[in-house]
Amino acid sequence: xxxxxxxxxxxxxxxxxxxxxxxxxxxxxxxxxxxxxxxxxxxxxxxxxxxxxxxxxxxxxxxxxxxxxxxxxxxxxxxxxxxxxxxxxxxxxxxxxxxxxxxxxxxxxxxxxxxxxxxxx
Numbered sequence: 001x002x003x004x005x006x007x008x009x010x011x012x013x014x015x016x017x018x019x020x021x022x023x024x025x026x027x028x029x030x031x032x033x034x035x036x037x038x039x040x041x042x043x044x045x046x047x048x049x050x051x052x053x054x055x056x057x058x059x060x061x062x063x064x065x066x067x068x069x070x071x072x073x074x075x076x077x078x079x080x081x082x083x084x085x086x087x088x089x090x091x092x093x094x095x096x097x098x099x100x101x102x103x104x105x106x107x108x109x110x111x112x113x114x115x116x117x118x119x120x121x
Contacts, residue, residue, distance in 0.1 A: 001032075002061050002098045004077055004091065006069035008042055008052040018075055021094045024105035024113055026080070029087040032060040037087040038079065059089055065098035067091065078113065 029037035038059055044052040057077060069077045069091065076092040092111060096102035105114050 002059050002063050002065040002067065002100070004057045004059065004067040004069050004089070004097070006055055006057075006077060008044075008049070008055040010055060010069070010077055018092050018111050019094055021108050022075065022092050023094075023108045023110060024090055024092050025096055025102040026088050026090045026105050027059065027061060027098075027100055027102050029059060029061075029089055036060070038089065057089060059098075061098055061100035063098045063100055067093070067097045076111075076113070080115065 031037050038057055040055060040057055042049065042052040042055045044050075057079075069075045078090050080088040080090055082088070090105065090113065091097045092113075106112075
């Protein structure tokens, strides 16, 4: 399981000055033994998200990588759910974020997520 950590709330496209070499990467999420594809955690007090300062996404990719999604350098993370129960995590990152089988979605320097361009994936 790898973990992606981010300030909370996570950055949006307007607030990110990603490195020029960054591109969007996608990893298909497979369920763990409990049927979860991702576990999202925050440090919110008593479930009140207005008190949260960080969040994390634990992905079941068979690795133990820790990806910094904005604590030290800005980047973007989003979960994508497609018909048929296909779940993905997409990360704007320089190179594949973990050793898993990531697929590059955009060329380097293209910071607009493919799902946000005229509705075409």
